[in-house]
Amino acid sequence: MSRKVHVEKTVTINKSAAELYQFWRDFENLPYFMKHLKSVHVINNRQSHWIEDAPFGTSVEWDAEIINEQENQLIAWASMAGSEIKHSGSVQFQPATGERGTAVKVKLEYESPAGIIGEAIAKLFGEEPEQQIGDDLHRFKQLMETGEIATTEGQSSGR
Amino acid sequence: MKAVCWHGANDVRVDTVPDPKILNPRDAILKITSTAICGSDLHLYNGYIPTMQSGDILGHEFMGEVVELGREVKNLQIGDRVVVPFTISCGGCFFCQRDLWSLCDNTNPNAWMAEKLYGHSPSGLFGYSHMLGGYAGGQAEYVRVPFADVGPMKIPAELSDEQVLFLTDIFPTGYMAAENCDIQPGDTVAVWGCGPVGQFCIKSAYMLGAERVIAIDRIPERLQMAKEQCHAEIINYEEVDAGEALKEMTGGRGPDACIDAVGMEAHGMGLDAFYDQAKQAVRLETDRPTALRQVLLACRKGGHVSIPGVYGGFLDKVPMGAAMNKGLTLKMGQTHVHRYLKPLLEHVQRGDIDPSFVITHRLPLEEAPKGYEIFKHKKDSCIKIVLKP
Numbered sequence A: 001m002s003r004k005v006h007v008e009k010t011v012t013i014n015k016s017a018a019e020l021y022q023f024w025r026d027f028e029n030l031p032y033f034m035k036h037l038k039s040v041h042v043i044n045n046r047q048s049h050w051i052e053d054a055p056f057g058t059s060v061e062w063d064a065e066i067i068n069e070q071e072n073q074l075i076a077w078a079s080m081a082g083s084e085i086k087h088s089g090s091v092q093f094q095p096a097t098g099e100r101g102t103a104v105k106v107k108l109e110y111e112s113p114a115g116i117i118g119e120a121i122a123k124l125f126g127e128e129p130e131q132q133i134g135d136d137l138h139r140f141k142q143l144m145e146t147g148e149i150a151t152t153e154g155q156s157s158g159r
Numbered sequence B: 001m002k003a004v005c006w007h008g009a010n011d012v013r014v015d016t017v018p019d020p021k022i023l024n025p026r027d028a029i030l031k032i033t034s035t036a037i038c039g040s041d042l043h044l045y046n047g048y049i050p051t052m053q054s055g056d057i058l059g060h061e062f063m064g065e066v067v068e069l070g071r072e073v074k075n076l077q078i079g080d081r082v083v084v085p086f087t088i089s090c091g092g093c094f095f096c097q098r099d100l101w102s103l104c105d106n107t108n109p110n111a112w113m114a115e116k117l118y119g120h121s122p123s124g125l126f127g128y129s130h131m132l133g134g135y136a137g138g139q140a141e142y143v144r145v146p147f148a149d150v151g152p153m154k155i156p157a158e159l160s161d162e163q164v165l166f167l168t169d170i171f172p173t174g175y176m177a178a179e180n181c182d183i184q185p186g187d188t189v190a191v192w193g194c195g196p197v198g199q200f201c202i203k204s205a206y207m208l209g210a211e212r213v214i215a216i217d218r219i220p221e222r223l224q225m226a227k228e229q230c231h232a233e234i235i236n237y238e239e240v241d242a243g244e245a246l247k248e249m250t251g252g253r254g255p256d257a258c259i260d261a262v263g264m265e266a267h268g269m270g271l272d273a274f275y276d277q278a279k280q281a282v283r284l285e286t287d288r289p290t291a292l293r294q295v296l297l298a299c300r301k302g303g304h305v306s307i308p309g310v311y312g313g314f315l316d317k318v319p320m321g322a323a324m325n326k327g328l329t330l331k332m333g334q335t336h337v338h339r340y341l342k343p344l345l346e347h348v349q350r351g352d353i354d355p356s357f358v359i360t361h362r363l364p365l366e367e368a369p370k371g372y373e374i375f376k377h378k379k380d381s382c383i384k385i386v387l388k389p
């Protein structure tokens, strides 16, 4: 059974739209803050190859293409015909009132096919997709505002 | 290294755990020289703060010597002696830039947990549950300090650990609580709770110009400290009705400002307290707001209510009607410690205050479990414990 996931989330970041746009426009930066994205390889100015971690040690790959872009305002992309997963996304950068940074709105859509990979993808995005994109955006904000991503992974404990 | 670990309600142990390491470019590692147990730690010890995990390292009041630095920390050097705010702040977000450090947007890796409960996440805190960051605390031999280029403040050699340790939390907490009272000349401030936080509330209220401070508790040695060290008038609420006594002492008008330095585990004597204990025991209510209720009823019309006492979740039977109809101003929050470090250090340097007056016990780190036990039950006249690794 094929499944469709649609999520949308906004976060305000204390940086200019231009800075945020530039960082995002280089898709190879996305895996820094998108937890399940293993890598993105930019092929040319419009096309890129994405590899996403999936449950049970598997991964899913597809080629994506930029379908719309307005400098410092909008980037939209979609998987190319023939990919095993249908994915599209966009990010919008809108200056907040009173010079309070930039509102960043992300929209993502995944449509997974039937079968094992479809199940894995559905599992990956089906449980708490809102929280997942929320966390990814938190990490994007941390990276942009502080230069690093807050973490406790690897710290000591009595466990 | 040795570290004080939480293993469940009323169960802390000194475990041997791996030494902390640098995880991010803005981290530092400190060798702890002094650390304290806080009333806030008792809420963890008693099991009232959700999202603790067995093995979590406790402690958010600590100081020490820098032994390792991440590559982005340029303002500190190995060997520097520093105090560290219990709130972790990035310095670059909307909130940090507005001096609202405990509301930092970027330091809680588990922000989603707090967002579920509170709508938005406050800053991460050291040693204070996974919902508030899950950071290992400083009741240990070493600690990792994230955003070390923003938090830690260097301490001049002539000041002792005990004089400056409480800049990490309870002195700024008492000071901010008093600031939140918007004290005017002639004002009377009432302080519920004569724990360490309450003591610093009293001192700070005088520093900020209060004419009278009235302190309320039931533990004789704490009331005595409030009276003798901090020059407050005192009310033992087990002997007299605190609300009535306050009215009498303020010419019927009520205190101009009231501070709740008790928080979520207030002790109480009336029917409402019994009701809270029963509800909290079965988790229908997460917090017992006995002191807060009294505060709202006692405060004069148009007065200020300041709440440094910690509340974690949901409160029942809070007289919001009194707050609304008397036109009270309510101010609260985890302390913006970074804001107060320098000004309060100057007060210590000038000799306006020696914060070490609250210390009643000095114990080796190994004896932390005993420390939690006597602090919880207020045995042995315990008011504040400093642990030495």
Ligand SMILES: NC(=O)c1ccc[n+]([C@@H]2O[C@H](COP(=O)([O-])OP(=O)(O)OC[C@H]3O[C@@H](n4cnc5c(N)ncnc54)[C@H](O)[C@@H]3O)[C@@H](O)[C@H]2O)c1
Pocket (backbone or CB within 6 Å): B038, B039, B040, B041, B042, B043, B169, B170, B173, B192, B193, B194, B195, B196, B197, B198, B216, B217, B218, B219, B222, B237, B261, B262, B263, B264, B265, B266, B267, B268, B290, B291, B307, B308, B309, B310, B333, B334, B335, B383
């Ligand atoms: N806002 C912050 O950033 C911040 C920082 C530190 C501590 N705190 C909080 O401040 C509170 C006090 O901390 P502490 O270290 O002084 O704790 P503590 O437990 O030592 O002191 C609490 C005192 O309140 C008294 N008390 C209990 N019920 C009372 C009542 N109904 N009326 C009057 N007094 C009552 C107790 O006898 C005790 O002396 C705690 O809730 C703690 O979590 C908040």
Ligand SMILES: [Zn+2]
Pocket (backbone or CB within 6 Å): B038, B039, B040, B041, B060, B061, B086, B169, B170
């Ligand atoms: Zn504390």
Ligand SMILES: [Zn+2]
Pocket (backbone or CB within 6 Å): B089, B090, B091, B092, B093, B094, B095, B096, B097, B103, B104, B105, B106
């Ligand atoms: Zn911040």
